[in-house]
Amino acid sequence: MHRIAIYPGTFDPITNGHLDIIKRAVKIFDTVIVAVANNIEKIPLFSIEERVAMIQKSVRDISHVEVDSFNSLIVDYCHQKGAIAMIRGLRAISDFEYEFQMALINRKIGKDVESVFLMPKEKYTYLSSSLIKEIAALGGDISSFVPDVVKNKLKEKYSK
């Protein structure tokens, strides 16, 4: 059986912490689909197309990774792709409550899809896309937090 997992998120933008999770996930699953959500609760800096393009460039050297976007319930998207699991990153205890709630609701509405939680390297546990945007907007150095393609795109956005 070909085991597919979905790694969903807003990815506005992708960070080295997300990449760390993707590298762990491909060791467990045959294919990992990084799926950019059109999250109506967030007002993103980057369009879906920009976020997908940045991820595609960032995962170029990692095998068995695909990049896509979705507009539906995550469980419906998992079924559509034939995925058996969705990957979520756990950075700190503070992530737990929200993730626990989401996993249980997803289990209720979308049977047959397991939530799998992976922990990134400690040095990435404090990262978030919002913090990176804030540092970049104020001219700080984000080189160690994001791939070069993201660093350049953020520079471009904030220089306008």
Ligand code: COA
């Ligand atoms: N490294 C760095 N940052 C990380 C990270 C990691 N490993 N893991 C999470 N983050 C950050 C993200 O950058 C993001 O930061 P931000 O809030 O500053 O933008 C934050 O943690 C949470 O992000 P993420 O993991 O992307 O979750 P999300 O809340 O943006 O995405 C969805 C949630 C999209 C998966 C969820 O809303 C969803 O499934 N939507 C589809 C609709 C649906 O089915 N809803 C019902 C769900 S029960």
